[in-house]
Amino acid sequence: MMTEISLNILDVAENSIRAEASLVEISVEVDVDTNRMIVVIKDDGCGMSPEQTSRVEDPFFTTRTTRKVGLGIPFFKMAALGTGGDFSITSRVNEGTQVRAEFVLDHIDRMPLGDISGTIYTLIHFHPDTDFCYRYRYNDRAFVLDTRQMREILGGIPLDTPEVAEYIREYLTENKADVDGGAII
Numbered sequence: 001m002m003t004e005i006s007l008n009i010l011d012v013a014e015n016s017i018r019a020e021a022s023l024v025e026i027s028v029e030v031d032v033d034t035n036r037m038i039v040v041i042k043d044d045g046c047g048m049s050p051e052q053t054s055r056v057e058d059p060f061f062t063t064r065t066t067r068k069v070g071l072g073i074p075f076f077k078m079a080a081l082g083t084g085g086d087f088s089i090t091s092r093v094n095e096g097t098q099v100r101a102e103f104v105l106d107h108i109d110r111m112p113l114g115d116i117s118g119t120i121y122t123l124i125h126f127h128p129d130t131d132f133c134y135r136y137r138y139n140d141r142a143f144v145l146d147t148r149q150m151r152e153i154l155g156g157i158p159l160d161t162p163e164v165a166e167y168i169r170e171y172l173t174e175n176k177a178d179v180d181g182g183a184i185i
Contacts, residue, residue, distance in 0.1 A: 002072075002075060002076075002079075002111075003111060003114070004111055004112055004113065004114025004115070005037075005039060005079070005101075005103070005111055005112070005113045005114060005116075006113055006114035006115055006116040006118070006119040007114060007119070008039075008072065008075070008076040008079065008101070009026060009028075009039060009041060009116070009119055010119045010122065010123065011072040011076070012041045012072065012073070012076065012099050013026060013041055013043075013123050013132075014123075015072070015073075016041065016043035016045050016097065017045075017127055017130055019043060019045030019046045019047070019096075019097065020045050020046050021043035021044050021045035021096065021130065022044055022130060022131060023043065023044045023130070023131045023132075023133065023148075024041065024042070024043045024123070024130060024131070024132050024133075025040070025041070025042040025043070025132075025133045025134075025135075026039075026040070026041050026120065026132065026133070026134045026135070027039070027040040027041075027042075027134075027135040027136075027137075028113070028116060028135070028136050028137070029135075029137040030105065030113075030137065030138045030139070030180070030183075030185055031105075031137075031139060032105065032139055033139070035104055035105045035106055036085075036102060036103065036104065036105055037102070037103040037105050037110075037113070037185065038100070038101070038102045038103075039100070039101045039102075039103075040098065040099070040100045040101075041098070041099045042096065042097070042098040042099075043096045043097055043098075044095070044096040045096050045097060046093070046094060046096075047091045047092045047093045047094055047095050047096050047097055048091040048093065048097060049093055052091070053089060053090070053091045053097075056073050056089055057073055057074055057077055057089070073089070073099070076099070076101055077101070079101070079103070079110075079111055080101040080102060080103055082107075082109050083103045083104040083107035083109055083110045084104045084107060085101065085102040085103045085104050085107075086100075086101075086102040087100070087101050087102070088100045105185070112184070112185065113185045116136070116176065117169070117172035117173045117176050120132065120134045120145065120172055121165075121168055121169045121172055124147060124159055124165075124168055125159070125160055125165050125168070126160075128158055128159045128160040131146075131147045131148050131151075132145070132146075132147050133145075133146045133147070133148070134146075134172075136175070136176055136179060136180075137179070138179045138180035138181075138183065138185075141178075141179040141180070142179060143175040143176075143178070143179055145168070145171060145172060145175075147159060150164075150168075
């Protein structure tokens with residue numbers, strides 16, 4: 001089982017990349033008043049058939065040929081439901097997939113969000129040809145990092161160029177701290 005929600009996000013986003021997604025949208029919304037944290041990972045990859053979608057939460061089902069079990073989605077689901085939250089997957093062939101996990105924020109069994117800025121940075125840095133749109137909201141404050149906009153501004157400079165990569169890391173870290181005031185969630 002993964003120890004942080006951000007590691008579950010990394011796992012699902014890597015699945016999106018393996019599904020040939022050109023855009024992966026990741027949203028983390030924390031609302032203290034409603035006592036909820038909602039995580040959504042959406043892609044425009046190859047999607048899954050209704051049969052595959054119904055089986056993806058089974059730990060003994062995987063489309064990967066390198067192993068016979070797929071524990072990422074079942075563990076993510078268990079983590080959300082274990083807090084009294086909710087979990088869903090919707091997918092359409094040739095349109096993409098959306099994974100949504102809702103956590104009860106103050107539940108004793110909710111794992112921490114973890115290093116979400118590091119996770120998003122890692123995805124962008126190691127998959128420079130994939131676009132990511134990351135939204136982080138904490139109560140009424142939010143920020144967005146969209147690599148499509150960054151590419152437009154950079155005019156062809158790759159996102160994994162050391163100076164650009166460092167800017168992305170700093171942007172994520174500073175904006176998260178500005179939005180949530182350094183709250184440990």
